[in-house]
Amino acid sequence: MVEFLAVSLGCVAALLAVGQMAVWVWSRNVAVTAAHEGARVAAEAGRTLDEGSTRAKVLLRDGLGRGADGFTVQINQQGEVVGVQASGDAPAIVPFLPKFPITARATAFDEDEVFNP
Numbered sequence: 001m002v003e004f005l006a007v008s009l010g011c012v013a014a015l016l017a018v019g020q021m022a023v024w025v026w027s028r029n030v031a032v033t034a035a036h037e038g039a040r041v042a043a044e045a046g047r048t049l050d051e052g053s054t055r056a057k058v059l060l061r062d063g064l065g066r067g068a069d070g071f072t073v074q075i076n077q078q079g080e081v082v083g084v085q086a087s088g089d090a091p092a093i094v095p096f097l098p099k100f101p102i103t104a105r106a107t108a109f110d111e112d113e114v115f116n117p
Helices: 002-043 049-070 111-115
Strands: 072-078 081-089 101-109
Touching: 002 049, 002 072, 002 081, 002 101, 049 072, 049 081
Parallel strands: none
Antiparallel strands: 072 081, 081 101
């Protein structure tokens, strides 16, 4: 009977750990996609940095739901390059598990600067 309890608790702990890692991977993929899309939109001809930041925030919200509240989006431009960084913590399935930080960065060449020297 004791063996059954020990094995059951071990299986539950392993399933929770695998589930949390899956949530972390999903969150990381959403953050990377949001950063890339934000940089792409901000770099398009005639578009602003605010439009890129808004696009990244919308994608984070669509992909993570309420989990996107813990993410920040920073966007900047240095010369011809637009950079976006999305950072935050992956949502936790169990509240007492530690937070897993995520930082996604993306860059794109600004079409206004590249094609209009």
